[in-house]
Amino acid sequence: MTTAVQSVDRALTLLELISKDPEGSRLSDLARTAGLAASTTHRLLTALEQRGFAQVDASTGRWHVGRAAHSVGxxxxxxxxxxxxxxxxxxxxxxxxxxxxxxxxxxxxxxxxxxxxxxxxxxxxxxxxxxxxxxxxxxxxxxxxxxxxxxxxxxxxxxxxxxxxxxxxxxxxxxxxxxxxxxxxxxxxxxxxxxxxxxxxxxxxxxxxxxxxxxxxxxxxxxxxxxxxxxxxxxxxxxxxxxxxxxxxxx
CATH class of the missing domain: 3.30.450.40 (GAF domain)
Structure with missing residues (x-):
């Protein structure tokens, strides 16, 4: 698997994990479940956030599905x-x-x-x-x-x-x-x-x-x-x- 394809696959995995928890997901929990380093998880989540597919609640640090993901769905x-x-x-x-x-x-x-x-x-x-x-x-x-x-x-x-x-x-x-x-x-x-x-x-x-x-x-x-x-x-x-x-x- 090429690096680019691997990054896409990991990002989609994180998006799927976020969508399963209506209360939001912590970065550490997402990293552990996805089997990724916390730094890699944060980088991928930030990329999703920039495109509107994920968003983070600054008060709780929990990640949620973004508006763009809802629009696509x-x-x-x-x-x-x-x-x-x-x-x-x-x-x-x-x-x-x-x-x-x-x-x-x-x-x-x-x-x-x-x-x-x-x-x-x-x-x-x-x-x-x-x-x-x-x-x-x-x-x-x-x-x-x-x-x-x-x-x-x-x-x-x-x-x-x-x-x-x-x-x-x-x-x-x-x-x-x-x-x-x-x-x-x-x-x-x-x-x-x-x-x-x-x-x-x-x-x-x-x-x-x-x-x-x-x-x-x-x-x-x-x-x-x-x-x-x-x-x-x-x-x-x-x-x-x-x-x-x-x-x-x-x-």
């Missing part, structure tokens, strides 16, 4: 509960449109495709599950943030910027807010060759039981097939699937 749980129930809906959408149907969420300033029903067309453009795109280049991303207050969108822009992928991508705050206003009015979002040249996408937001936007569903296909008439038909189908998925207990 919550993402896994959310993704896991979304996938299986959404799959038949994505297949239905794929079969009705003959294009690729996608389900995506926002993480760290990007849209991540977490599930997909791939088009059976010979010519197709696909961002596979696990692939990501800048929010403002993505129909799913724009659909989700259209439910956010304008000040939250401004904070997103301040933190992550635009990252234009094509000549059609949004590149200014004014243009972004104008498009978000349009999305709110019409109830769907589009990616018109904004991430991949020759690819067009229609998306609608999926709401959880509490009304929060938790994901988006989309249909994406080659622009030569996604004509104005087909886009209009896809809009209705995507909206229907987003409504069918919204508010379900699986979320």
């Amino acid at each position: 919550a993402t896994w749980g959310k993704t896991r509960t979304l996938l299986a129930p959404a799959t038949p809906f994505l297949r239905r959408l794929r079969d009705a449109t003959r294009e690729t149907a996608n389900l995506g969420i926002i993480e760290n300033g990007r849209v991540i495709t977490i599930a997909q029903a791939e088009s059976r067309e010979i010519m197709r453009a696909i961002s596979p599950p696990g692939g990501s795109a800048p929010i403002f280049c993505s129909g799913m991303g724009k659909a989700i943030i259209s439910t956010w207050p304008d000040e939250y969108i401004d904070r997103l822009i301040d933190e992550y910027g635009f990252h234009a992928a094509t000549s059609h991508s949004l590149t200014s705050r004014a243009a972004a807010h104008a498009e978000i206003a349009t999305i709110r009015a019409q109830g769907y979002a589009m990616d018109d060759e904004e991430f991949v040249p020759g690819l067009r996408c229609v998306a609608a937001v999926v709401h959880g039981p509490g009304g929060d936007a938790i994901a988006a569903v989309s249909v994406s296909g080659l622009s030569i097939r996604m004509t104005e008439d087909k886009v209009d038909r896809c809009i209705k189908l995507v909206q229907q699937v987003s409504w069918d998925l919204s508010g379900r207990d699986m979320f």
